[in-house]
Amino acid sequence: MTHRAAALFAALSLAMPAALAQAVAPPAIPHPIDGYLVTRAENNCLECHDRPRDIGGKRAKGQRVPAPASHYVGRLDARPEIAGGYFGCTSCHRPR
Numbered sequence: 598m599t600h601r602a603a604a605l606f607a608a609l610s611l612a613m614p615a616a617l618a619q620a621v622a623p624p625a626i627p628h629p630i631d632g633y634l635v636t637r638a639e640n641n642c643l644e645c646h647d648r649p650r651d652i653g654g655k656r657a658k659g660q661r662v663p664a665p666a667s668h669y670v671g672r673l674d675a676r677p678e679i680a681g682g683y684f685g686c687t688s689c690h691r692p693r
């Protein structure tokens with residue numbers, strides 16, 4: 598991780614409301630994340646997990662899990678964006 602990315606994560610962690618972080622534990626990441634970049638400009642996690650229309654839908658075992666509604670701002674059926682405090686995925690989600 599670059600210093601810039603580390604600084605960004607630190608800032609995001611500080612911005613995250615403590616109550617929210619404690620209310621529900623973020624699920625661990627069940628797959629390797631080597632090579633999945635999470636920076637201000639690019640976020641490889643979103644290639645698989647940015648599926649707002651699939652939230653609440655049926656899902657076969659092993660299929661990608663859509664990031665939940667809590668991570669978005671805007672209407673889920675109208676191109677919502679990941680909320681700023683949720684962009685640094687790996688500051689909350691850790692590999693198993």
Ligand code: HEC
Nearest residue numbers: 624625626627630633641642645659660661662686687690
């Ligand atoms: C190539 C597609 C892909 C990419 C890229 C990817 N994931 Fe995943 N992710 C999956 C799939 C598929 C599952 C479901 C695996 C399973 O259920 O066994 C999953 C599961 C998860 C889960 C578990 C959700 C739950 O409810 O248990 C988390 C958390 C997660 N990924 C976070 C991340 C993060 C953070 C990144 C970026 C660092 C990332 N993923 C990148 C495909 C991907």
Ligand code: HEC
Nearest residue numbers: 621622623642646662663664665667682683684685686689
């Ligand atoms: C501020 C901490 C935080 C950040 C940052 C964060 N998450 Fe989460 N995530 C959570 C929590 C807490 C949950 C479980 C409660 C909920 O649904 O909000 C969760 C749940 C999930 C789930 C499981 C959804 C399900 O239905 O089981 C996935 C997938 C996920 N997050 C992906 C991501 C991705 C991708 C990113 C980056 C774009 C990300 N998260 C950033 C805290 C976070």
